Amino acid sequence: MAELRAAIALRTQQTKLWTQASDSLFEPLGEVALLATPRGYITHCAPHARERLSGEGGIVREEQLWHRSTGIRQRLHHALAQAAAGMRCVPVHIPALGGAAPSMRVDFTRADPRLGMMNETLVFVRVRFADMPADVSVELLRQAFPITQAEAQVLASLIRGETTKDIVVRTGASIHTVRKQISMLMTKMECTRQLELVSKARALF
Incomplete structure (x- = not known):
C-alpha cells in the first residue's frame, strides 16, 4: 500500500510539472491546452484556460468538454475517442456563435501515457482562437529575420495558427519541403521548438 501511495504521489507530481x-x-501564443479523458472529463485545465473556454460559445462546462450545439458536442466526443485510440492528430473546427466567442480550432492527440493514473488513457487538447493575428506582414518578417521570402510565408502561416498539413493543402507544396522550411526557420532564428519560433515572430505584431 505504501508503494502504491508513493507511485501515485510521483505520478501526480510528474503530471503537475508537465502541465x-x-x-x-x-x-x-494566445493558445490554451488541457487534458481530458476519452469520455470528456477534464483532468487538467489552468484557470486562464478555463476562463477562455467557459461561457457562451465555449467548450468547457463544469468539469467536462461540452458545447451548446449537439452536433459540435458529438464531434468533440468523436475526436476524443479517435485520439484516445491512437490517431495522430484529430482537428475540430468550431465556428463563432453570434459573436459570443471567437471561432476555435481544437486539436486532439493522445497524451503521454505517463500522465495517466493506473494505465489511464488521457487526451491532450490544444485550442487555437481566430482572434490570433490575421494581417501578418510577410515582408516585415523577412526584414526582421534572416529568412527567405518563402520561409517568411511559411512563418506567417504558422503565426495564423496553421499546421504543417494546412500549409501543404493550401499551397500544394510537399510535406518534405514545408518541414525543411520550418527546420531552416528554427535554425536561422535560433529556436529549438516550433512554439518558440512562433512566439518570437508573433512579438512583431
Missing part, C-alpha cells in the same frame, strides 16, 4: 510546462509554452 505547468505546457501552460507556459502555449499561453504566450
Whole structure:
C-alpha cells in the first residue's frame, strides 16, 4: 500500500510539472491546452484556460468538454475517442456563435501515457482562437529575420495558427519541403521548438 501511495504521489507530481510546462509554452501564443479523458472529463485545465473556454460559445462546462450545439458536442466526443485510440492528430473546427466567442480550432492527440493514473488513457487538447493575428506582414518578417521570402510565408502561416498539413493543402507544396522550411526557420532564428519560433515572430505584431 505504501508503494502504491508513493507511485501515485510521483505520478501526480510528474503530471503537475508537465502541465505547468505546457501552460507556459502555449499561453504566450494566445493558445490554451488541457487534458481530458476519452469520455470528456477534464483532468487538467489552468484557470486562464478555463476562463477562455467557459461561457457562451465555449467548450468547457463544469468539469467536462461540452458545447451548446449537439452536433459540435458529438464531434468533440468523436475526436476524443479517435485520439484516445491512437490517431495522430484529430482537428475540430468550431465556428463563432453570434459573436459570443471567437471561432476555435481544437486539436486532439493522445497524451503521454505517463500522465495517466493506473494505465489511464488521457487526451491532450490544444485550442487555437481566430482572434490570433490575421494581417501578418510577410515582408516585415523577412526584414526582421534572416529568412527567405518563402520561409517568411511559411512563418506567417504558422503565426495564423496553421499546421504543417494546412500549409501543404493550401499551397500544394510537399510535406518534405514545408518541414525543411520550418527546420531552416528554427535554425536561422535560433529556436529549438516550433512554439518558440512562433512566439518570437508573433512579438512583431
